[in-house]
Amino acid sequence: MAVNKTINKRTNTHGAMRNCIEYVLRQDKTSEPLTYVTGPYRYDEIIYDLVYRTFLEEKKLWDKDTGRMYAHNIISWHKDEQITPEQAFEFGKEFAEKWFSGFQTLVAVHKDKDHIHCHLVANSVSYEDGRKLHNTRKDLERMKQLTNQMCQERGLTVAEKGKHFDGSQIEKGEVIAWSKDKYNLFRQQVKDSFVADCAMAVLKALENCISKEKFIEKMKQFGWNxxxxxxxxxxxxxxxxxxxxxxxxxxxxxxxxxxxxGLENEFNGNRQKARDASDRNSRSDEELRNYYRELDAAIADARGITDQAQSGEGYSRTEFREGERVHAKTKTANTDAGRRETDDLIRQAEIARRSSEINRRNSASDNRAVRNAETESIASAEQRRSEEQKRFAEQERARAARRRDKRRSGPEL
Incomplete structure (x- = not known):
């Protein structure tokens, strides 16, 4: 029995997207054979920073780096379902290629819980035509139908309303939960269970609360004193x-x-997460500013683009968009060639960025060598001056001695 859940959290910042990708690819939850990226991805390794940068580059190409950044889905199977991590991985890849067709999608299977589940993180901008990803309520129903259809094709259990995994009927008012994970909280007959309503309100209120006072205030908003x-x-x-x-x-x-x-521990954890996220975002923003400065410089060198923006706060897209994004600006028959040209340009920029980092490191090493050489040169010059002074003093003493001898001997007869 597979449950496909769409995670509706704040998804309109770079930091949120980076944190989500980083979580999905954590080594304590998944492994390299159980990760995949659909769509264009030119790297040999699937690392969260590379996936994050690839998503960002695609957004920049289409000038759609605002609003919703990504979509996050979790497909979970019951702990008693006869499915292996490898089968879940193939299930996730097929679902991503069908549902998120045209959108870069990270697929990763987690096996750190007592039930297998697959994460899908889709870029909100299509690499084919630059359109934004949108899911309506009807789309969510269609998503559920596709998930059930794929389960049937594989001989897996299909979720049925009002029934347990083994097919037995759920009694009215009964509340069930698969695990401690709040994403896997599963309940039936919600309207008849105020206890379940209270539990859901507590979990929602706990998501970002950092104090007892904020928690009480949020619970009041949800209708609970x-x-x-x-x-x-x-x-x-x-x-x-x-x-x-x-x-x-x-x-x-x-x-x-x-x-x-337990609640106080949650508040402390949320405070620490907020501090860590703030630190990561600060570092990430600085890295992005440096990266796009180098990217602008590389594009200018490769294509002769001038008058680049100097602020460094954002990516100077105007010249790049008008002069280079052929497949993003036009819909002519030459779109494939334009896309290849743009991909080559981005690849050249990435190579230039890496070369720049190497050059900076080499430059630092060269500077140290130069400073050492200068120090040695100064010491050598001091030694030469000292030796020259000694020779000059000896010459002066010799001349003085010859003059003294000449005066003593008197004039020749």
Whole structure:
């Protein structure tokens, strides 16, 4: 039984896209044989930084580096499903090629949980015609149908509403969950379970909260008042209908640590994540500024483009777009040649960037060698001057001695 879930989080920043790709390719969750990128990808290794840069380059080509950056889907199989990581990998690649056709898509299978799941991260800009990726509610239903169809073709279980994995009927009001992971929280008959409503509200409120006060404020927005005092051991949640739920009840039902200590740990973790993300974004922004400066310089050298932007804050696209992006500006019969020309130009720019890094390192080494040579030269010159002074002094002493001898001997008769 496969569940295809679209992750609707903040996806309109470079940092969010980079963090998502980095998470999906973490070595403790996946391995090289279980990763793949559909569409143009010229590197031999699949590394998060290279995938991130490839996504960015495609956006720059089409001048669509704003708005939604990527789409993130997770296809999860039940822990009792008879499917191997390799089969899940082939499933993910086929789904990506069918659903995200024309869009670069990172596919990676994670096997760090008790159930296998496949991550798909799709670039929001098509490498074929530059169109943006959009999914409507009807598209999400079609996505579910495609997932079920692919399961049927492989003889896998198909999810049925109101039934367990083994086909037995779910009793009215029963709430089930696959694992502790909030993405895999699975529930039925939500309208009949205020306990499930409370659990979902807690998970949503916890996503970015960094303090007890913010958590209580968010829970109130979701329709739940929170009674959290030092005098009482447990936290009590109460909805608008007056129904109450204890934190211990939520922890027991969903196997989650929803206690005072557990929530405080979540707040601390979110604060640390925010600090780490801020540091990564600062480093990433600086790297991007340097990278695009070098890219502009390489393009200018390769094609004679002049009057490049000097600010370094953004990628100077105007000349590049008008003079080089043949397949992005025109829809003539020569689009394939234009795309190849643009790809060659980007490749040349990447080579120039790497060459520039090597030259900088070599330059630093050369500078050290020059400084050492200068030091040695100065020392040698000092030694020569000292020796010359000694020779001059000896010559002066010899001349003085000859004059003294001449005066003593007197004039010749």
């Amino acid at each position: 929170v009674n959290w005092t030092e005098k009482r051991k447990h936290i009590t949640f109460q909805n608008r209908d007056g129904k109450k739920v204890r934190d211990s009840n939520l922890s027991k039902t969903f196997h989650l640590d929803i206690s005072k200590e």
